[in-house]
Amino acid sequence: MTYSSLIELVSVRAKKTALAFIFALFGLALVSDPLLAGGANVFPGAPPVVTSAYFSLPANPAPGSSVGTITATVSPTSWSLSGAGSQYFVITVGSKGWGVVTVGASSPPSGSYNLIATATNKWGSGSGTLGITVAAPAINGACGPANGQSLSSAPTTGLCSAGTASSVSGSGPWTWTCAGSGGGTTASCSASLQSSSGSPPSYSAATWKNYPQDPNYFPTVLWLQDLRTTIPGYSSFLAAMKGTGMNTLLDLNGYTGGLWWPSSFGVDNTGFFAQIAAAGVYLIPQVNSATNLPSCIGGCIGNLSPNNTDVNSVASYQALIANTGLKSTIIGYVMADEPQTGSCTQWPMSGIPTEVAIFKSYDSTRPFFLNSGDYVFNSGWCPGTLNADFMAAMPIGSMDSYPLINPWTTYNAAGTGTPVDSLWIQGWSVAQMVSQRPAGAPFWAFVETGSDALGFGGSGNGFTCNTSTNTCTNGSWTIYQRAPANLVNAEVWMSIINGAAGIEYFCEDTTASFAYCMGQGGSVGALAAQANVTYINSNLKSFAQVLNSPTVGRCTMNTGMAYANYTTSCSNGILTITTGTSTVPASALVKSYSGATYLIAQPDRNGSAAFTFTLTGLAGKTAKVVYDSNSRYDSANTSLGSTFTLNSAAQFTDKFAANGDNYQVKIYQIQ
Numbered sequence: 197m198t199y200s201s202l203i204e205l206v207s208v209r210a211k212k213t214a215l216a217f218i219f220a221l222f223g224l225a226l227v228s229d230p231l232l233a234g235g236a237n238v239f240p241g242a243p244p245v246v247t248s249a250y251f252s253l254p255a256n257p258a259p260g261s262s263v264g265t266i267t268a269t270v271s272p273t274s275w276s277l278s279g280a281g282s283q284y285f286v287i288t289v290g291s292k293g294w295g296v297v298t299v300g301a302s303s304p305p306s307g308s309y310n311l312i313a314t315a316t317n318k319w320g321s322g323s324g325t326l327g328i329t330v331a332a333p334a335i336n337g338a339c340g341p342a343n344g345q346s347l348s349s350a351p352t353t354g355l356c357s358a359g360t361a362s363s364v365s366g367s368g369p370w371t372w373t374c375a376g377s378g379g380g381t382t383a384s385c386s387a388s389l390q391s392s393s394g395s396p397p398s399y400s401a402a403t404w405k406n407y408p409q410d411p412n413y414f415p416t417v418l419w420l421q422d423l424r425t426t427i428p429g430y431s432s433f434l435a436a437m438k439g440t441g442m443n444t445l446l447d448l449n450g451y452t453g454g455l456w457w458p459s460s461f462g463v464d465n466t467g468f469f470a471q472i473a474a475a476g477v478y479l480i481p482q483v484n485s486a487t488n489l490p491s492c493i494g495g496c497i498g499n500l501s502p503n504n505t506d507v508n509s510v511a512s513y514q515a516l517i518a519n520t521g522l523k524s525t526i527i528g529y530v531m532a533d534e535p536q537t538g539s540c541t542q543w544p545m546s547g548i549p550t551e552v553a554i555f556k557s558y559d560s561t562r563p564f565f566l567n568s569g570d571y572v573f574n575s576g577w578c579p580g581t582l583n584a585d586f587m588a589a590m591p592i593g594s595m596d597s598y599p600l601i602n603p604w605t606t607y608n609a610a611g612t613g614t615p616v617d618s619l620w621i622q623g624w625s626v627a628q629m630v631s632q633r634p635a636g637a638p639f640w641a642f643v644e645t646g647s648d649a650l651g652f653g654g655s656g657n658g659f660t661c662n663t664s665t666n667t668c669t670n671g672s673w674t675i676y677q678r679a680p681a682n683l684v685n686a687e688v689w690m691s692i693i694n695g696a697a698g699i700e701y702f703c704e705d706t707t708a709s710f711a712y713c714m715g716q717g718g719s720v721g722a723l724a725a726q727a728n729v730t731y732i733n734s735n736l737k738s739f740a741q742v743l744n745s746p747t748v749g750r751c752t753m754n755t756g757m758a759y760a761n762y763t764t765s766c767s768n769g770i771l772t773i774t775t776g777t778s779t780v781p782a783s784a785l786v787k788s789y790s791g792a793t794y795l796i797a798q799p800d801r802n803g804s805a806a807f808t809f810t811l812t813g814l815a816g817k818t819a820k821v822v823y824d825s826n827s828r829y830d831s832a833n834t835s836l837g838s839t840f841t842l843n844s845a846a847q848f849t850d851k852f853a854a855n856g857d858n859y860q861v862k863i864y865q866i867q
Contacts, residue, residue, distance in 0.1 A: 243320025244268035246313045250326075255333035255378060256303050263297040266326060272315030277326070281309035285328065297326070306332045335359060336767060337374030339385035347387050359383065371755055373763060381765040381772050384751060386631050404591075406561040407527050408478065414740040415640060415698030416733045418442050418714075422449040423468050425711045428718040434475035436714050440726060441733025444478040446565070446700060447530050449710070457481065461507050462515030473522040480565060484508040485531035485551060502554055510558035528592065529555065531566040535586065540578035549589035556591075563591035567642070567700075570597035572625040573605045573757060587632040594700065596642035597625050600679040600687070601652050603659060603670065612759065614674045615667055617802040619683055619859055623690040623783055624754045630695030640698035641691035644679035645713035646725035647705035678705075678721065681728040682829035686798060686859035688732050689825075692743065693785040693796055694752060699736065701729060731828060739823070739863065745789035749811075753781030754800055762800065770812040773797070777805035782852075786811065792867040795819065797852070798860060804853040814866055815846040823863035830857040842866070 251264035263285065275287040275295045284304035287295040295313070309328040314321055337359025342351035347370075355361035356374035359382070364372045374383040418437065427436035437443075450457025450466050458465050472479050484506040504511040510529060517523045531551070535543040548566070555564050568587065571577040578586075587593050599605050599621035606618040622641070630639050659668035661677045668677050679687070688699050705712030708722055715726035736743070749771030753762045762781035765774040770793075771786045782805070784797035793814060799805060811817075819840045826834040833855040840848035853860045 243322045244270045244272045244315040244317055245322035246315050246324030246326075248324045248326070249313075251297065251328050253299070253304070253328065253330045255306060255331045257299045257330065259299050259301055259303060261299050263299065263328060266295045266297060266313050266324070268315040268322060271317065273317045274315070276314045276316075277311050278314065279309070279311040281328075282311050284309070285311065287313065297328070304328075304330050306330045332378040334378040334380040335376050336380040336772065337376040337383040338767065339374055339383050342387055343385040345387045351387055355385065356383070373755060381767055381774060382763050383767040384753065384755060384763065386627075404528075404561050404563050406523060407563060411741045411744050412737070413443070414736050414743050415444050415700075416442050416736055417444040417446045417640065417698060417700040418703060419642075419700060420447045420449050421445060421703075421710055421714075423466075423471060425714075425716055427711065427715050428723070429715070432471075433711070433714070434471055434477060437477055438475060440714060440730045441737060442477070442701070442714075442729075444480065444527075444698075445472065446480045447482045448479065458507055458512065458516070461505075461509075461512045462519060464516060464520070469516060469520065469522070469525065473520070473525040477525075478527045479525050480528045480530050481513060481526060482508060483510055483513075483529045483531060483555065483564075485555070485566075502551060502558075504558050510555065514559065526562065528563045528565055529559070531555070531564055533567045534569045534596075535566065536569050536571060536577040536583070540582055545578050545582040545586055548586045552589045552591070563638070565592040565594060565640075566590050567594040567596060568629070570595055570605060570621075570625050572628045573597065573621055584632045587629055588634060591637065592698075593629060593633055593637065593639040594641065595625060595629050595639075596700075596702065597622055598642070598644050598649055598652060598679075598702065599625075600644055600676045600683055601649055601668075603652075603668075603673075603675060606673075606675050613802060615676050616674060617759070618675070619687060619690065619802070620754065620800045622687050623694040623752060623800060624757070626691050626696050627694040627752055627754070638697045639695055640700050641696040642700040642702050643687045643691060644684055645701045645703055645729055646678050646681060646684055646721065647703060647712040648678050648707075649702055650704045651706045681724065682825065682857060683859060684725075684728055685732050685825055685828070686861060688736070689796065689798060689861040690783065690800075690859070693750070693783050693798065695750070697743075735823065739794075742787050742789045742794045745787045745794075747785065748788045748793070749786035750784070752783035752800060754783070759801075770814070771795075772810040772812075774808045774810075775805050776807070776849075777803065779803060780805035780853075782807045784809065792865050793817075794822075795864040795866060797862055797864075799852050799858065802858040804851065804856075804858070806849050806851045808847055808849045810845065810847045811842065811866065812846055814842050815844050817842050817846075817866050819848055819864040819866045821850075821862055822865045823861070825861040826855070826857050830855055830860075833857070835862070840864075 245268060247267045249266045253263060275289060277285055277287060284300045285297055286300050287297055289295060307330055311326045312323050313326045314323045335358055338357045340354040340357045342354035350364050350370050355372055359374035359376045362373045364370050371386045374385060376382055423433045425433045427433055430436035430439060448457045448468060457468060464470055485502055503509060513526055517526060535545055552564055571583045597605055599618045605621055606616050626641050633639055659670045661668040666677050667674050701713055703713035704710045708717035712722050713725040713729050715722050749769030751766035751768040751771055753766045755761045755763055764778055771784060773782050773784055775782055780803040781800040783800050784795060787794045821835050821838045824834045824836045827836050842848050
């Protein structure tokens, strides 16, 4: 072969430079110059060499999904795999001679596979080891049949339907977790302490025909107000109630024969009842469950012997209704407040279930109501099952805690920060008491309003308060003197997320007596509190039908009373949440309404985090932020109107409190 014919051959067949093939003629190669696929121009004696490669697959990979790439130092014309497990994998040849390993016709079981990848061309073949690891399947923890039950002793079976159960101990109520594996989530589970009288009855609002059945009614409640109070900018106290979005009066301060009203059997002595009815406000008056009503002031002792003849009896209110024809105004009866006071014996607590049964025999068309102190955080208060029996017996349950300004509750919580981070207590307490309630029975929660709650955390309780900094301090312990507006809002939504079906406002302040949060006195603080509760109530009214719709998921990462008692994920119903910040847990509630799903979520500690929400069955749907508390309290950083597409795993991720508005609340509409 002549030199010129060699040049012609190179020009036609390989499109390479003459210099390269001159090198080849003498057994040399330009190793930096890759050769084209096909094998016709591969040097004699230079078979392909497969590069060893190691890939990992997720659990249960789908057939056809990509694993990774393997390469050869020179281009192959064919590829093959050998070794155990090769039936699960194939190699796809790329245009440049590189192979893509894919899952075959069926998914491989989890484990490690050591395969031999071989590349072949006309001059020979080369092999390399290919290590493929299929991860163990991720298993999410899931609560077992013991979750949500009312039990007489700690559960030992049925704790988890999936995952590993934590230990369960104590006298109840009980909580435990079901830890997932392989990267799966952990579920939070609970069981309530059963009433000693047996399984509690089931209740719902529909049980009482003279209780509002309107889906637009979400209780926004004021306690023990005097309708003669003057509110700046309003013609009457009831006009102020309507203007601020308050729709229910719990108890009534009549100042006739004592605090309570009426003072004559079946008679509207003050004209209050007619005024309330005309305003379209609901009333829950106090009945004679305690000694010396209506003249006792500052707390009354339950006498366990209600009658139907006193001026404050059920019969008296029914006579009043008959005399006026305004039966829709009175929607229930309150039996007094905090029966645990006095070491649980003055009432005594043990007789409350029987007392409730007597009252129900007087009127079964309206519920009875009795508020409780926060026995979850305040030393348990009553021994044995007294708290659980009481909570199970009440047709409408309730509690007050005031976690931002309560010196005892905040101390028991042992939180961090200045003022101490203690708002999360509200959610945990509500959740625990709701777990002791009959299925479907309404539970309401008192919240702070920006008042000092009649000096609850003030100097009289060992604290020195500084109005300019809005703090009260006792040594190294600092709490709020009055709850900030954004945290009042957060406390309302935290209560709802954890199971409250009504919100009661503790309005009282030492500077304006009982109606501070309504603007009484006209001070800057009072008017700010009024504006804030008006804003909150307007949102509760807007979302009332959503809040009254079926719950399809609710969970909290809180697991106990200590500040550090929380996990990084939780699951219930269609909902699973995980946090991207281990020190900031979350809680959320999911409602189904009018063809859409609504997710209400917030952090459960003072801090920022990204939360990932999984909503089973909603893959591909769009989540739109239809409420963001930042719109009110940090308007420069609102995400209102933002949208998120739920991925194939029905997940989306969003950031909370990224700009300092801690305990930020968001509501998503998903459809």
